[in-house]
Amino acid sequence: MDSPADIIVCGAERQAAVSAALSRPDLHFSFLSDQAIVDGWDLPNVSIRLGKLDQLADSARAAALPCLVLCSRWLPFLEAGRPDYSLDQLLPRLATAFPDVVTPVYFSPPSDRPWILKGNRRHRPDEPVTSFNYSAVTIADPHECGSVYQPVIESRATALVMGYRDAHNCRLGIVALYQEAFAREDFLMAGESIRDPMIESVSEALVDHIEHHGYFSINWVVGRNRRSHVTSIRPVPRALFQLFRAGGIDLLSEHDKPAVLRPGLKLVVDHHYASYGP
Amino acid sequence: MTRRRILILSATASAINVIRSLRDSPDLQLFVADANGYAGGLYEPGLTPIVIPHTRDRDAYRASLDAIIADRNIDVLLPSSDRDVGAVVELYAAGWSPRVVAFQPSIESHQLLANKLTIAKLLMLHGLPVPRMWNNARAANYPAVVKPVSEGGGRGVSIVSDFQAAEHAIASCEVQYGPGVVLQEYIPGEVGSTYVALLLYGPHGESVAHATMRSSLTYYTWGGGGNAGYLVDEPELVELSRTIISLAGGWRGPINLEFRRHADTGKFYFIEVNCRLNGYSYLTTMNGMNFPRAMIDLLLDQHPARIGPGLKRSNFCLGFRERVVENWIACA
Numbered sequence: 001m002d003s004p005a006d007i008i009v010c011g012a013e014r015q016a017a018v019s020a021a022l023s024r025p026d027l028h029f030s031f032l033s034d035q036a037i038v039d040g041w042d043l044p045n046v047s048i049r050l051g052k053l054d055q056l057a058d059s060a061r062a063a064a065l066p067c068l069v070l071c072s073r074w075l076p077f078l079e080a081g082r083p084d085y086s087l088d089q090l091l092p093r094l095a096t097a098f099p100d101v102v103t104p105v106y107f108s109p110p111s112d113r114p115w116i117l118k119g120n121r122r123h124r125p126d127e128p129v130t131s132f133n134y135s136a137v138t139i140a141d142p143h144e145c146g147s148v149y150q151p152v153i154e155s156r157a158t159a160l161v162m163g164y165r166d167a168h169n170c171r172l173g174i175v176a177l178y179q180e181a182f183a184r185e186d187f188l189m190a191g192e193s194i195r196d197p198m199i200e201s202v203s204e205a206l207v208d209h210i211e212h213h214g215y216f217s218i219n220w221v222v223g224r225n226r227r228s229h230v231t232s233i234r235p236v237p238r239a240l241f242q243l244f245r246a247g248g249i250d251l252l253s254e255h256d257k258p259a260v261l262r263p264g265l266k267l268v269v270d271h272h273y274a275s276y277g278p
Numbered sequence: 279m280t281r282r283r284i285l286i287l288s289a290t291a292s293a294i295n296v297i298r299s300l301r302d303s304p305d306l307q308l309f310v311a312d313a314n315g316y317a318g319g320l321y322e323p324g325l326t327p328i329v330i331p332h333t334r335d336r337d338a339y340r341a342s343l344d345a346i347i348a349d350r351n352i353d354v355l356l357p358s359s360d361r362d363v364g365a366v367v368e369l370y371a372a373g374w375s376p377r378v379v380a381f382q383p384s385i386e387s388h389q390l391l392a393n394k395l396t397i398a399k400l401l402m403l404h405g406l407p408v409p410r411m412w413n414n415a416r417a418a419n420y421p422a423v424v425k426p427v428s429e430g431g432g433r434g435v436s437i438v439s440d441f442q443a444a445e446h447a448i449a450s451c452e453v454q455y456g457p458g459v460v461l462q463e464y465i466p467g468e469v470g471s472t473y474v475a476l477l478l479y480g481p482h483g484e485s486v487a488h489a490t491m492r493s494s495l496t497y498y499t500w501g502g503g504g505n506a507g508y509l510v511d512e513p514e515l516v517e518l519s520r521t522i523i524s525l526a527g528g529w530r531g532p533i534n535l536e537f538r539r540h541a542d543t544g545k546f547y548f549i550e551v552n553c554r555l556n557g558y559s560y561l562t563t564m565n566g567m568n569f570p571r572a573m574i575d576l577l578l579d580q581h582p583a584r585i586g587p588g589l590k591r592s593n594f595c596l597g598f599r600e601r602v603v604e605n606w607i608a609c610a
Contacts, residue, residue: 271318273596
């Protein structure tokens, strides 16, 4: 018999679902997903329900439990009146306020420089589409992410800022990404927490500026000129819950103090095999 | 008991399967080498991790292997990635003679099987089911598939809808992966259309074992390696695979062949060969068919446990789980 759930996870097909469940083995997680196969059937603190997104979202709202949303597709069903986090809405506004930091996006590809195609409403899966490997006229959007184009920044490093902001404080961490796998999801494969005062302060200022409430993930690119740029901001967390926990920050619990993840915490991917299904 | 020392080359994908299938064997000691110090398999418990030069730096790669084999008294060499298999085959063909046992397929067979274009042309000559290919983007039917001749795991593959997209994809593919691109008919099919036949040949080319499986979730949303799947009984694929390998001159060691089942006709089409265990071959170990253990036994001239039809029928799902580690593996 399943234990009563402590936390409902919407979009449990995402890598972050198991990350959250492993970070708190003392809590019971109810994984909800509209995908046919998800990871996590072998975890003793996880129960899984698969079905149609709108119906699962209805049950999540009715459950009146803390809800961890890992995929932006769920947000319109769960949070009526939520601000539009599409990149075409968000990045131009932030670029005005932070002109030297935030990289804008456009509905047409720039003609005079390399570009990368990004999902407007949510992350576009699979290998990146850039002007180096595609002609813009033939790019489809099979996952209905919306399409926007962003100038490419030649990078020497990438970092991911993840955190949680509420009315009282903001807790965040910066992870230098050493390896990612651009597949059906952008899987985090190896990384290490770092401290960077500029990235920390600007990231916090960005979420303050839009008065964001909840989890957030901000992608940073460190250019070859060593200047750092924001390339996207999404209102969902990534698979870093265990790393945060190792640094003494539990992003699944309420906390009354701001916090920044300490540097030097390291993660690699564990290719985990387990059977799926009831 | 003297433990045999096994050097596994590569620490991702199919190497994970080898590691997990062998680590509970009390008579084996595992060493795992990869050029990428962040490769997940290096951080598995119970093994010795080593960072080595990339295969493209062949002299340094060979020197590193020589040093490891000598210093660590390695008994068995198991390359598990496309690049490591290719490099080891070439080294042996060039006269390398390390004091280890390893599968030694012929370089001619490897070059034929590992090149999507040459193997497809050979099979077409023999009337085997292969998607149509074109030399000219304007002559192709669309949608079509563009892919590099020598990459595995779906890397560099794109599905194109017209000749302009095809020309662009071909040019980009050559820039990224070098000369040699396949423009091929797209075989329609949803999730579940991809099948894999895994075969094991002994050190003398004898057929030892086989398994067929089907993916139910893929690495990319459009296809690629399996992230979930299960064993199936498809003797047609086993026979077809044996025929293909025979036409290529035979094989030694593990090898897997990918097929795609046409959504409308149900016909199987050969897609590609990967001269190693497949990326999710741990599925077979989960079902009581330990291919890596059989490989070790064959190489050590020990009678391998019979690998018959799966004793169980477990499916698998691959999770990319977060693992916090204390230290990075030091570079070589």
